[in-house]
Each structure stands twice: as structure tokens, then as C-alpha cells.
Amino acid sequence: MWGIAGAGRAGVSLLFRRVPRLVSAHCAAGCNICLRVAAGVQTWVQTWFQSRAYVRTGPHQTPGKLMRIGEEKKMVICIEGNIASGKTTCLEYFSKSSNIEVLTEPVSKWRNVRGHNPLALMYQDPERWGITLQTYIQLTLLDRHLSSISAPVRMMERSIFSAKYIFVENLFRSGKMPEVDFAVLSEWFDWITTNISLPVDLIVYLHTSPQTCHERLKHRCREEEKVIPLEYLESIHQLYEDWLIKQTSFPLPAPVLVIPADHDLKTMLHLYEENRDKILAAPCV
Numbered sequence: 001m002w003g004i005a006g007a008g009r010a011g012v013s014l015l016f017r018r019v020p021r022l023v024s025a026h027c028a029a030g031c032n033i034c035l036r037v038a039a040g041v042q043t044w045v046q047t048w049f050q051s052r053a054y055v056r057t058g059p060h061q062t063p064g065k066l067m068r069i070g071e072e073k074k075m076v077i078c079i080e081g082n083i084a085s086g087k088t089t090c091l092e093y094f095s096k097s098s099n100i101e102v103l104t105e106p107v108s109k110w111r112n113v114r115g116h117n118p119l120a121l122m123y124q125d126p127e128r129w130g131i132t133l134q135t136y137i138q139l140t141l142l143d144r145h146l147s148s149i150s151a152p153v154r155m156m157e158r159s160i161f162s163a164k165y166i167f168v169e170n171l172f173r174s175g176k177m178p179e180v181d182f183a184v185l186s187e188w189f190d191w192i193t194t195n196i197s198l199p200v201d202l203i204v205y206l207h208t209s210p211q212t213c214h215e216r217l218k219h220r221c222r223e224e225e226k227v228i229p230l231e232y233l234e235s236i237h238q239l240y241e242d243w244l245i246k247q248t249s250f251p252l253p254a255p256v257l258v259i260p261a262d263h264d265l266k267t268m269l270h271l272y273e274e275n276r277d278k279i280l281a282a283p284c285v
């Protein structure tokens, strides 16, 4: 269910003010039919807003933003990190806990949208296809952020924020995205984040070296990614460092917990267990 936070009453009163104006455009004298139509529309609008709109009074409140109703108390944790840093493996581990819902990145969609593979196209020709992939990624991640949460805690892989601050930024800074494409993506991103509430309570950053990711990437052997050089992972790493460690580049949607993630799998699982309470104790913003 959806509502306009902080705008329910304003929206109703605005529409109420507009209805008589619409009526008077048809009939300056206010004939019986017009008055009845106006009353009917007013009742319908009032019922519509009463059934859908709300003003959130909890700590999540962001006046004027569209937000989901009834999910203020659920915790949202985003797992961030370089390509092949171990995010999916981390999520797999936590998916075994009964109170945690896990959402991995919808990579299968990025590899197949109505028979097309924008992920492969982007790696083949980023100047041409970067905007195509990133527009679709933005849409699919927005859909992830907005989907209803089925457990007290949601852990999701990356976020609409890193898609913009890391990947779109990297394409643009490296000269592989034309300025106009970057401007259009930025307009979309700014509109979304200004008008829609996308609460995140904690970012868990899996901190790896680009070399480790390169090794794991080769081991994973995803067809589209065979062309990724170490330098690409170094650029992504630097953008993550500036955003989540130095905290100097872009706004943080939530506090950051850093987990060193160059270790072998067994050590990583211990580290996840050690950090479980810290992760799950993140206060809902």
C-alpha cells in the first residue's frame, strides 16, 4: 500500500479547491447537475485518500515523499562491495536465518531483457550501451527497494545509490559515458530520490582489494565479465573508498559497517557470525 507522506491532507485540500473550479468552467451559475458531480467527485477523492494516504509519524518520516505503508519498523541492510567481492556469498549465509529476507541483485534480468543482454552489450561497447544497462539497473533496483518486505529484516545486494554513485559515476569519469547520457541518468536518479522514500538502515561494506576481486571474478567465470581488467576493479574500488570509507564523495543513505573481506571463505563466515549482532542491531532510521 502506498501513501504520500506529509502530503495527504494537502493533496486532498488542493483537489477540493480544484473541483469547484472545474465545475464553474462548465456552468458559471452552478446548476444542480454540476453541484451533484462536484459532491460526488469530492466524496470519491476523500475516500481514495483515506484508504491510501497516511502521514507517517515514526522516525522514518520524510515529508512529501512517496513511501510504503506499514513497513517503518522493518530493517533494510544493503551489502555493498566491488564486483566479485563476495556479496552473494554473504547473502547466502544470512539467508539461512529465519527472520532475514535476502534480495540478491537481479543480474539475470540484466543479462536477459526480452531476449537482449544489456550487461554483455555494456562490456562490449560502454559508450553506446552504458546508458541502456544503467537505466535498466536503476529501474530493477528501484523495484527491489520498493517491493514489500516479508521478514523483520531485509538484506539486499547493493542499492540504487551505489548504482549511481559508483557505476554510473565510473562510466562517466572514465570518459565512457557521454555527458548527455550522464545528465539524463542523473535527472532520473535525482527525481527518484527526491520524490520516493527509499529507507536504508545500514550499509555493510565488504572491503576487499581489487586484486582479490580479480581472482574471484576469474574463478566465477561469468561470460560477460571475461573482458574486465584489473584497472576496472581498481576504479570501482576507489569510488567505493571515497564514498564509504573517506565519506567525501556522495551522501550516505545510512551508517556504514566495514567488514574486511579478503579472507578465505571459512574466515569470512566466522566474521559474518561475529558481526551478526552489530548488523542486526542497526537502529531503524
Ligand SMILES: Nc1ncnc2c1ncn2[C@@H]1O[C@H](COP(=O)(O)OP(=O)(O)O)[C@@H](O)[C@H]1O
Pocket (backbone or CB within 6 Å): 081, 082, 083, 084, 085, 086, 087, 088, 089, 090, 216, 217, 219, 220, 261, 262, 263, 264, 265, 266, 268
Ligand atoms: N571468501 C572467499 N574466498 C574465496 N572465494 C570466494 C569467497 N567469497 C566468495 N568467493 C567466490 O568468489 C566468487 C565471487 O563471489 P560472489 O559472492 O558471487 O561475489 P559478488 O556477489 O560480490 O559478485 C564466487 O565464485 C564465490 O564462490
Ligand SMILES: Nc1ccn([C@H]2C[C@H](O)[C@@H](COP(=O)(O)O)O2)c(=O)n1
Pocket (backbone or CB within 6 Å): 081, 082, 083, 084, 085, 087, 105, 107, 119, 134, 137, 162, 163, 164, 167, 168, 225
Ligand atoms: N550498477 C551496476 C551494478 C552492477 N554492474 C555489473 C557489475 C558486474 O559485472 C555485474 C554484477 O555485479 P556483482 O554482483 O557481481 O558485483 O553487474 C554494473 O555494471 N552496474
